[in-house]
Amino acid sequence: MERLSESLYFYAALFDCLESALPRASLERLKMERSLLGEEIKNIIACEGAERKQRHEKLERWNQRFDLAGFGNVPLSYYAMLQAKRLLQSFNCDGYKIKEENGCVVICWQDRPLFSVSAWRFRR
Template identity: 30%
Template structure:
């Protein structure tokens, strides 16, 4: 990923640097930014998958305040539909399970190899399912929807441009399998397969 982004930045004449932060390695309520220093000629962009806080749902407000300290130009959030801590525990787990089923069935549609599917199950789906269940056990009470938490911390949604939507559609059309498409739902871009939601992306500013 780093190489692809760096190459793209070079092609359009931008200097680029990627920093990856493992939130699990940080102490909750003690987030700080000792290693981030930007100047007026730099722009910070944050990619924040919602599921990165599923292990500790109650930490989401602190994580967002941590991100806000960066003064990012834009925050792109990815949601697989699993993190529904605003639902009662049984519905939350069933919702997460169905989301993973949809993903696995979409992999069958693209004729993914058995080895690839096994790796996705082992290194992606199993850890996420465990994280979702353990996180909900740590915080059994319902919480506000993650979008509500974003707003409460001071972020507001930004609508994707028509160009961004067109680019997303072009990428999906390159997929040889049928059934995949992109839907625009208010400020969201949603990747669907057979009308089932696989992933949604949203952009935020503060």
């Protein structure tokens, strides 16, 4: 049930941000919804075990995986965060936000995290 509700929130935010950027009748949007997002959603909701290829996991889980594999987080600099925010502003996209979380850049639609960017290095 948790996978279903998390998927619902994630894809609702993703479709909301698509709605703000592309008209519903846009050929590019229709192709992306049908071929990319449709297959991804179907895989997450309907498949189990080895059949399931898509696995959306929270940033905390990825941090744990990297840590257990011997990697350490390299916090992104203030300049990198500033550059990311300026780049987003240059596209004039209302609704998107960029925030810093545990040394990672998190791209959000409204307040819903969609994607994160981080840097890691192997601990010696």
